[in-house]
Amino acid sequence: METVVPYKEIIDVIKESGGDAFKLCFQCGLCDVVCPWNRVRTFSMRKIVRQATFGLTEIESEDIWRCTTCGICPQQCPRDVQQIESGVALRRIATEYGVFPKPVTPIRTVSGSLIGEGNPLSEERAKRADWAEGLSVKMFTEGMDILYFPGCYLCYDPRLKKVARATADILNSAGVDFGILGTKENCCGESIRKTGDEELFKRLAKENIKTFIDNGVKKILVSSPHCYHTFKNEYPEFMVDFEVVHISQYLFELIHEGRLELTKEYGKKVTYHDPCYLGRHNGIYDEPREVLKKISGLEFNEMPESREDSLCCGGGGGRIWMETPKGERFCDLRVEQAMEVGAEVLVTSCPYCIANFEDSRLTLDVTENIEVKDITEIIQEMI
Ligand code: SF4
Ligand code: SF4
Numbered sequence: 001m002e003t004v005v006p007y008k009e010i011i012d013v014i015k016e017s018g019g020d021a022f023k024l025c026f027q028c029g030l031c032d033v034v035c036p037w038n039r040v041r042t043f044s045m046r047k048i049v050r051q052a053t054f055g056l057t058e059i060e061s062e063d064i065w066r067c068t069t070c071g072i073c074p075q076q077c078p079r080d081v082q083q084i085e086s087g088v089a090l091r092r093i094a095t096e097y098g099v100f101p102k103p104v105t106p107i108r109t110v111s112g113s114l115i116g117e118g119n120p121l122s123e124e125r126a127k128r129a130d131w132a133e134g135l136s137v138k139m140f141t142e143g144m145d146i147l148y149f150p151g152c153y154l155c156y157d158p159r160l161k162k163v164a165r166a167t168a169d170i171l172n173s174a175g176v177d178f179g180i181l182g183t184k185e186n187c188c189g190e191s192i193r194k195t196g197d198e199e200l201f202k203r204l205a206k207e208n209i210k211t212f213i214d215n216g217v218k219k220i221l222v223s224s225p226h227c228y229h230t231f232k233n234e235y236p237e238f239m240v241d242f243e244v245v246h247i248s249q250y251l252f253e254l255i256h257e258g259r260l261e262l263t264k265e266y267g268k269k270v271t272y273h274d275p276c277y278l279g280r281h282n283g284i285y286d287e288p289r290e291v292l293k294k295i296s297g298l299e300f301n302e303m304p305e306s307r308e309d310s311l312c313c314g315g316g317g318g319r320i321w322m323e324t325p326k327g328e329r330f331c332d333l334r335v336e337q338a339m340e341v342g343a344e345v346l347v348t349s350c351p352y353c354i355a356n357f358e359d360s361r362l363t364l365d366v367t368e369n370i371e372v373k374d375i376t377e378i379i380q381e382m383i
Contacts, residue, residue: 011053013093014052014086017089019089021080021086022053025079032045032046034073034076036070037328040328040330048063048064048087062101065091065103065195067087068319069087069276069317071280072309091194093196103322106322106323110321114189114200115203118187119152119186120321121152121153121156129180129183131154131156139182140180143216145178146178147180147221149188150164150180150185150222151187151223153355155185157355160354160374163223163354167223169380170260170380173260174260181215186207188204190227191226191318192204194316195317217242218243219243222247223374224350225284226350232244232282248287251379260383262383263382266296267297267298269301269342269343270298270347271302271347272292272302275350275353276312276313277350278349278350279310288349295382311337312330315350329360331353331356331357334357335357335361335366336364338370346371347373347374347378348373351374
């Protein structure tokens with residue numbers, strides 16, 4: 001009897017952390033069949049679920065940190081086990097005990113940077129609006145139509161700053177009345193929440209919500225599907241309800257209403273990668289494709305694994321901050337898939353996907369064969 005007690009305690013902690021649905025699993029193994037990890041190494045969500053059901057989770061194991069929250073196994077699970085929520089519950093326990101296996105330790109630096117500077121990249125808060133230098137971008141004031149929220153990677157990462165600048169160019173061309181929060185903007189908190197740090201997520205979310213309310217924000221335009229997901233689906237947990245639009249939706253709207261005219265030709269073969277948090281998590285599949293199809297001269301080739309079946313880039317669930325050895329990166333497989341359909345340009349609409357695909361171009365040595373672009377970068381070239 002004595003040995004049951006500690007196990008029972010762990011089961012209770014898992015339940016309290018939101019992992020109660022684990023008990024519904026009947027071990028069919030469908031999750032393991034579809035999980036992208038099993039393309040690159042062995043990994044079993046089914047086993048994690050089984051161990052957790054008996055309170056036998058090894059919280060020091062790297063396996064509880066693998067799930068990228070891609071959303072493909074919850075689509076298949078016949079028992080609604082909610083693998084993502086349940087998996088995050090296990091990470092909450094590990095985070096609480098401060099147990100991080102070696103490849104996960106960068107999370108410590110990320111957390112410190114989020115607390116101190118409001119971004120995960122160890123960059124200074126004071127530099128958050130530097131990407132907009134030389135562009136006609138105003139600070140948001142009450143009464144403006146739209147707050148543009150670029151998010152951390154577009155504000156600081158040299159490759160992704162180009163996406164923020166392309167977006168501002170497009171908005172200015174279409175005559176959109178918009179502003180940014182600059183140094184008052186904080187990380188949205190989506191990815192740190194998926195690593196199990198609920199307290200830090202709440203802190204970031206509350207600060208952002210206060211800033212939005214204090215500045216009279218009603219409608220938020222985002223570039224990252226991760227910001228989109230958390231503003232739209234998670235911030236309402238704090239009893240707020242902002243209108244949230246992703247740039248791919250907004251581009252579709254601007255073109256459809258005739259506010260943005262695409263005047264040039266794009267004579268290249270293009271494919272589109274559905275980011276997990278735009279596609280599977282939020283059902284936005286058509287707008288980016290419709291936008292690309294409006295471009296004259298562009299040849300669009302779909303990859304076999306697209307829309308609901310899109311292959312994860314590997315960057316969700318906080319994995320963007322963790323070490324993934326060469327040979328285990330899903331993004332490499334995805335870039336190869338894009339080249340297999342003859343694409344010269346792999347287009348997507350998420351900063352994590354772009355960062356990962358740009359890495360793959362280098363490590364696969366295919367920089368001459370394929371380009372990686374955010375959808376806004378192509379539209380910027382067409383106006
Ligand atoms: S698909 Fe669902 S029910 Fe089947 S093993 Fe995975 S978690 Fe369990
Ligand atoms: S959500 Fe995706 S990465 Fe996570 S276990 Fe399921 S299939 Fe694998």
